[in-house]
Amino acid sequence: MIWNDHLLLWNEASVKLLDIRHQKLAKGDELRDYKLPSSAFLWMTRGRGRVMLNGNGYTINGFHVLHGGKGMSLDVFSSEDNFEYYLILYKALLAVPGNRYLHRLLKQGNPFRIQYGFVPNDPLALHMKFQMMEQRWRKLTPIDKLYAKGVLYQFASELFGQMATQKAGTMRIDLVSQAMRYIEDSYSEPITVEGIAGLLGCSSSFLSRLFKKQLGTTPIEYLTGIRIAHASRLLTETKANLQEITSSVGYLDVYYFSRVFKKQTGLPPLRFRSLATEKSVQKSPFIRSDEAIVPRKGHRYNDNDSHHGPEGDLTMIKDLKLSVGTVMLLCMTLLFSGCTTSTGSTEPSVTAGLSTTVAQNQLQTKLVKHMMGESEIPINPQRIAVNGLEDIMLALDAPMVHAQSMKGQYLYDVLQEKKITSVYTPGSLNYESILDSKPDLIVANLLPSDKESYEQLSKIAPTIVYDRSDWKSSIVAIGKAINREDQAASVIQAYDEKLSKAKAAIIEKIGADRTIAFIRPSSKDVQLFFPAFSYSSIAYKDLGMTLDPVLAKFREKEEEGSWGIEASLETLPSLSADYLFVTAGGSFDSEDEAKAALEELTGVETLKVWNQIPAVKQGHAYKMSARHWMLNGPTADKMKIDDVLAAFHLQ
Numbered sequence: 001m002i003w004n005d006h007l008l009l010w011n012e013a014s015v016k017l018l019d020i021r022h023q024k025l026a027k028g029d030e031l032r033d034y035k036l037p038s039s040a041f042l043w044m045t046r047g048r049g050r051v052m053l054n055g056n057g058y059t060i061n062g063f064h065v066l067h068g069g070k071g072m073s074l075d076v077f078s079s080e081d082n083f084e085y086y087l088i089l090y091k092a093l094l095a096v097p098g099n100r101y102l103h104r105l106l107k108q109g110n111p112f113r114i115q116y117g118f119v120p121n122d123p124l125a126l127h128m129k130f131q132m133m134e135q136r137w138r139k140l141t142p143i144d145k146l147y148a149k150g151v152l153y154q155f156a157s158e159l160f161g162q163m164a165t166q167k168a169g170t171m172r173i174d175l176v177s178q179a180m181r182y183i184e185d186s187y188s189e190p191i192t193v194e195g196i197a198g199l200l201g202c203s204s205s206f207l208s209r210l211f212k213k214q215l216g217t218t219p220i221e222y223l224t225g226i227r228i229a230h231a232s233r234l235l236t237e238t239k240a241n242l243q244e245i246t247s248s249v250g251y252l253d254v255y256y257f258s259r260v261f262k263k264q265t266g267l268p269p270l271r272f273r274s275l276a277t278e279k280s281v282q283k284s285p286f287i288r289s290d291e292a293i294v295p296r297k298g299h300r301y302n303d304n305d306s307h308h309g310p311e312g313d314l315t316m317i318k319d320l321k322l323s324v325g326t327v328m329l330l331c332m333t334l335l336f337s338g339c340t341t342s343t344g345s346t347e348p349s350v351t352a353g354l355s356t357t358v359a360q361n362q363l364q365t366k367l368v369k370h371m372m373g374e375s376e377i378p379i380n381p382q383r384i385a386v387n388g389l390e391d392i393m394l395a396l397d398a399p400m401v402h403a404q405s406m407k408g409q410y411l412y413d414v415l416q417e418k419k420i421t422s423v424y425t426p427g428s429l430n431y432e433s434i435l436d437s438k439p440d441l442i443v444a445n446l447l448p449s450d451k452e453s454y455e456q457l458s459k460i461a462p463t464i465v466y467d468r469s470d471w472k473s474s475i476v477a478i479g480k481a482i483n484r485e486d487q488a489a490s491v492i493q494a495y496d497e498k499l500s501k502a503k504a505a506i507i508e509k510i511g512a513d514r515t516i517a518f519i520r521p522s523s524k525d526v527q528l529f530f531p532a533f534s535y536s537s538i539a540y541k542d543l544g545m546t547l548d549p550v551l552a553k554f555r556e557k558e559e560e561g562s563w564g565i566e567a568s569l570e571t572l573p574s575l576s577a578d579y580l581f582v583t584a585g586g587s588f589d590s591e592d593e594a595k596a597a598l599e600e601l602t603g604v605e606t607l608k609v610w611n612q613i614p615a616v617k618q619g620h621a622y623k624m625s626a627r628h629w630m631l632n633g634p635t636a637d638k639m640k641i642d643d644v645l646a647a648f649h650l651q
Contacts, residue, residue, distance in 0.1 A: 006111045009094075010156060012102055013112070017149045018089040020137050025049070025078035034074040038089045039112040041155075042066040042074070043130055047083030051076050053115055063123035065159060069113030086134065090152060120162050124182040124200065129155040135455070175200050175207060176214050180222065187226045188250045189452055190428040193219050220426075227251070228264045235269055236276040242269055247449040250428070255630065259586055268525065268566045368481045370464040372446070372454045377462040381441035381482055385434045385461065388445030388468055390415065391633020392475045395491045396484045402437035404429075408591050410628040410636065424588060429453055435460050443478060469534035471632050491634050502641045503543050505650050510578075516540075517548040517577035517615075520584060520626070521604045526572060529564040530555045535630045538640050539581065548577035569604070573612035579647070580615035582623050587630035594627070622647040 018038055023031070025047075042051065044064040051058045052075035053068050060083075068074065076085065092112040094102055120126050133151035136144040179196050196219070197204045211219050227249040234245045242254050251257040262268045267275070364379040385402035386393045390411050393400055405412045406424035415422045423433045434442070434457070442463040446453055457463040464481060466474035472492055479488030518536040520527040528551055531540035539545050547555075554565055585597030601623075604610055615621050624643050628636040645651040 005105045005109065007160060009102065009105055009111050010092075010160070012099070013092040013094055015090055015092045015149070015152060017133075017137065017145070017152050018091055019087075020134050020148075021087040021089070022134075023076075023085055023087070025076065025083045027078055027081045027083075029078045029083075031074065031076040034076075036068050036070055036072045036074060036089075038070050038091050040068055040090070041088040041159075042068065042085055043088060043126075044083075044085040045127065047081070048079040049077055049083040050079065053117075056115065056117075058117050063127070064117065064119055065126070066115070066117045068115050069110070072115065086130065088130075088133075088152070088155075118159070118163055120159070121165065122162060122178050122181065124178045124196070125185070126155065126158050126162070128182060128185050129158050175202065176210050179207060179211070179219060183219070183223050184226055187223060187230065188248055190250070190431065190456060191223055192425065192428060192430060192432065194432050223250075224260060224264065228261055231257070231261060231269070232265070232272065235273040243447070244449070245269070247447050252428075252447060252450060252453070256426075256586060256588070262522075262524075266524075271525070271566055368464055370466060370477070370481075371448060372451070372463075372465045375458070375462050375464050377464060377481065378440050379483070383438060383440045384482070385437050385439035385442045386444070387429060387434075387442070387457075389443050389466060389474065389478070389633075391631065391635050392466075392468075392471055392478060393443060395475065395634045396479060396482070396487045398443075398478075398482055398484065401439055402434055406588060406590065408594060408627065409588060410625075410631075410639065426588070429457070431456055431460065441482070443482075469632050471634060471637070475634070495634050495638060498638060498641060499542055502645055502650075506543055506545070506644065506648060509648050509650055512544065513546065514578040515546045515548045515576070516579045516581060517551055517575050518581045518583075519575075521569065521572070521582065521601065521610075522584075523600050523603055525566050525568055527564055527566055528554060528571070530558075530562055532561045533563040534632060536581070538637055539644065542637075543641070543644060545579075548575055550574050550576050569607065569609050572609045575613050575615070577615055578618075578620060580613065580621040581644075581647070582621055583626045583629050584623075585626045587627055589626070597626070 025031070042053070042065065044051070044060050044062075044066075046062070047060075048062075049060045051060055051066060052073075053066055054072040058064065058066060076083075094106065129151055133148045133155060136151065137148040178200060182196060183191060193204045193207065197207045200207065208218055211217060211222070215222070231245050231249045234240055234248065240248070242258070246252075246254045246257040249257070251260070258269055261272070265272060365376045366379050367374055368377050382399050383401045384393065384398050386398075386400055387404045390400075390403045390405060393403075394411065394414060400415075400418070400420045403411075403415050403420050403422045404424055405415050405422040409424075412422060421433065421437055423430045439461045442457050442461050444454075444457060444463060444465050445468040446465050454463060454465060464478075466477060468474065472495075475488045475491060476485075479485045516539060518529045518533075518539060520529070529536045530551065531537050531547055540547060554567075555562070558565060582601070584601040585594050589597060610616060613621070622643075624640075628639045629643075642651065
């Protein structure tokens with residue numbers, strides 16, 4: 001059949017997606033004489049085997065796509081464990097049934113009934129389309145089915161494009177180029193190098209070495225650059241708030257995103273937007289119109305010439321341009337996975353469809369309402385994976401098997417003593433590690449907009465989501481969900497008693513009319529926090545201290561509920577607070593990052609503007625650790641109370 005006729009008929013057809021079926025075969029398993037109920041794509045993603053389609057044999061090793069028509073006989077034989085494939089069943093009719101020319105083409109060679117096989121030269125691009133289609137199809141709502149139907153066209157278009165390229169003699173795209181394109185298309189989703197490497201059938205260390213060799217960088221830095229570039233465009237071209245931008249570029253926490261953005265661009269996000277609005281960023285060092293994100297030179301993969309040859313042209317983010325400095329950033333971001341030369345990987349893959357990891361030995365379940373809706377969970381969970389709510393879960397003495405933490409973080413030592421697996425992956429969730437912990441329940445702190453992470457977690461185990469900032473309400477709800485209501489009440493009672501005593505002692509010591517300011521300075525600017533900021537609100541709302549009048553005036557100019565503002569260092573001498581609480585860095589800084597933040601603060605303390613602050617002159621400036629002040633929970637907030645008492649020499 002003529003290729004252009006094939007494409008013409010697809011363009012003129014009305015296609016209905018009928019079903020997507022997933023099958024995983026163990027070694028020696030087989031499917032015999034299955035009659036295709038409709039036109040179908042057979043998308044094989046993992047493992048080795050042999051497929052017979054209407055008597056024609058195909059040896060499969062990794063990614064492979066076959067197409068067959070209604071009534072064709074399908075036989076599948078697995079040569080190793082975890083041979084995975086998907087059947088995409090569809091029906092196609094000509095949208096204009098009376099067109100004689102199209103009917104003549106259809107009789108000469110019906111593209112919806114013919115058989116062909118293809119090893120894609122860029123399998124991740126195809127898999128990303130399939131993944132989007134399969135995820136939306138499973139939701140079963142009319143809008144999701146419509147979305148999945150649209151992605152089927154994208155899947156077919158990507159497939160035919162790669163087939164045409166391969167017919168033209170272009171060799172398979174190398175691993176680095178495939179990974180780059182996957183990141184560019186999926187930057188807003190949780191991404192790990194392990195997941196990408198698993199899809200490519202290689203190890204993370206091997207993939208990272210290839211990135212370093214070809215681009216002089218790592219995969220994670222490349223991902224960071226892509227995200228920051230998109231965030232820059234959203235800041236300059238839309239009125240989206242910081243929370244919306246943070247979640248749309250793949251970050252979970254707005255404060256972590258702000259720190260990453262500033263580190264890469266030299267400006268905080270809102271300052272960047274302000275300058276752009278003032279037409280001062282026409283020749284910004286991080287958004288330019290005369291340079292591509294990465295040079296369009298050909299990359300070659302020669303480490304194993306039995307797999308790959310020269311690559312074709314890369315698809316870049318359209319119209320998105322960055323400076324050479326950011327190019328270096330973009331070239332350093334995939335260092336989580338390792339690529340061995342085997343093409344069949346049995347490592348768990350986030351994108352290959354995470355499934356429930358624990359057999360349902362909890363026979364009784366109950367429905368629990370939470371921030372993301374309603375979930376059916378075990379009545380008596382025994383293996384709980386936790387993300388962001390570790391403080392609450394430790395206070396409840398819950399049976400945890402996985403936590404998000406890192407060395408230096410205020411809960412890390414306790415988690416280690418309890419032998420709870422603790423993993424922290426900056427900017428994303430480590431689904432593979434959570435999967436390995438075999439949880440029967442996941443308790444997480446997620447943004448309400450982060451439905452993708454919730455869906456991925458829910459594939460591993462039933463997942464319930466709560467707000468960390470309002471830990472009292474959350475601990476009550478979680479206590480009820482996991483049968484620890486009495487413990488939750490005891491935790492709140494103990495905290496309230498401590499808070500009441502501390503508040504009375506502080507008022508007696510310094511009086512009720514003394515003012516405070518909570519700030520986080522850096523070498524370039526300072527964050528001034530308002531009482532609405534959830535992490536420092538304890539000082540104002542709970543301990544009853546009064547906001548600095550200067551900050552109160554700043555607050556009047558901002559939206560109600562604003563966390564605070566970023567101001568220049570020249571603002572510091574104007575602070576009139578009697579007491580100054582100062583923090584540096586962030587809650588999940590590495591040891592090196594925390595050390596660097598403290599060194600940066602030490603540098604600020606040598607500045608003239610710092611020493612002109614009235615509270616500094618009086619010796620009333622107190623350093624607080626961001627590792628617990630920038631988080632919430634019964635333990636973190638008790639530590640904050642102790643910090644304030646210590647500052648006032650009350651303990």
